[in-house]
Amino acid sequence: MKKSLVALALLGASAGFAQAQSSVVIYGTVDAGMIKRTDQSLAIGKRANNTLGFKGVEDLGSGLKALFQLEIRYEPDSGTIEQGGGGVQRPLFQGQSRVGLQGGFGMVRIGRGLTAFQETSTQFEPFHGIPSPAGFQTDLMVAGYTSDPLGLVGNSTNRFSNAVFYNSNVINGFQINATVGTKESSSGSAAIVGRGTLANPQYRPGSEASANPYSVSATYTGAAGSLMLAAERNAVESRLLSIAGYVMATPELKLMATRVQQDRGHTFFNSEEARSWVVGANYKMGSGKILAGYGQKNQGALNQGMQKTKQMSIGYEYSLSPRTYVYADASNKKGPTIPSSMNIYALGVNHAF
Incomplete structure (x- = not known):
């Protein structure tokens, strides 16, 4: 009897310990290749972001979990922390730094990460939403929009810092995602002249946001495809609206399209706006995949005519294993x-670990 009681007590203690177990995963990507641009000599570069990340989950019981994620981004050719425009070195956890809770209500996180729109839109871009020069995500997919105009110089343009992130659970194929940022100053941004002057810019370095940035997206995904509606406003009150979708024409063929409109009237005298659209396709052939896309972007003052940018890209990936593939891309971009x-x-070659 005593032995049974002891065994039962030990079993109960073990169950309690198991409930409180946590797990931490180290992950990342190493991507490097040779890149040649019309105006530059042959260089070693990257097609996708190179990351080193740490994410963890702790089971708190009753369906509630605590979670965190930290992600470093680095340059593959030099081993340094990822650089932005002009060679500016970005923050250590440039990719993301978030902590939160997950349960029956969905997932809530606090910190820095991709906005709801930026995170959702990548599944409708023919090059997986990677920042490849052959891809469309950083320019035409967003009509030249930036989510973080007051961020540190050289920072990624598709993230919010000092923000709260919410993702609902998927219910019958539907999901709602939302991000709301504070007005906090990053204390390191460049001046934005906007409707001001060089001597008195509309947003000085270190300015707070003039309105809380927000981003929302709603998706429906079924066996035949997916549809997205999204809206976003950044710290200088530029607004973006987007509709996107894809269909699985066959199990091997994915067809996708995106339409975006951006209103920058808050910082332009002529109420400048930008519009863009992108169509693309992915086609699997055994271990290979063809990626193709075409898009246009129109931007400028409506009463002065719109400046047009056109881009056409094609790529090929061949999987050597579930975690490694080689790629070849070619792209042409015309514009002002x-x-x-x-x-x-x-x-180049891409390896995930």
Whole structure:
């Protein structure tokens, strides 16, 4: 009898211990290749973000979990922390740094990460939403929009810092995602002249947001495809609206399209707006996959004519294993840039761990 009681007590203690168990996973991506642009010499670069991440989950019981995620981004050719425009070194946890809770209510996190729109939209982009020069995510997919105009110089343009993130559970294929940021100053941004002057810019370095940034997206996903509606407002009150969708025409063929409109009237005298659309396809052939896309972006003052950017890209991936693939990309981009027509070629390898 005593032995049975002891065994029962030990079993109960073990069950309690198991409930409080936590797990931490180390993950990442190493992507490097050779890139040639029309206006540059051959260089070693990357197609996708190179990451080193740590994420963990603790079971709190009754269906409630605590979770966190920290993600470092780095340059593959030098081993340094990821750099932004002009060679500016970005923060250590540039990718994300969030902690939160998950349960029957969905998932709530606090910190820094992709906005609801930016995170959701990647599944409708033919190059997986990676920042490849051949991809569309950083420019045409967002009509030149930036989620973080007052962030540190060189920061990623598709994230909110000092924000609360919510993702609902998926119910009958439907999901709601929302992000709300505070007005906190990043204390390191460049001046935005906007409706001001060089001497008195509309947003000085270190300015707070003039309105709370927010981002919302709603998706429905079924066996045949998916549809997204999204809206976002950044710290300088530029507004974005987007509709996107994809269909699985066959088990091997995915067709997708995106339409975006951006209103920048808060910082432009002429109520400048931007519009863009992208269509794309992915086609699997055994271990290989073809990626293709075409898009246009129109931006400028409505009463002065719109400046048009056009991009056409094609890529090929071949999986050597479930975690490693080689790739080849080719892209042409025409627009009000120097040079006005730019060709980009890339060849490399991507490994996930």
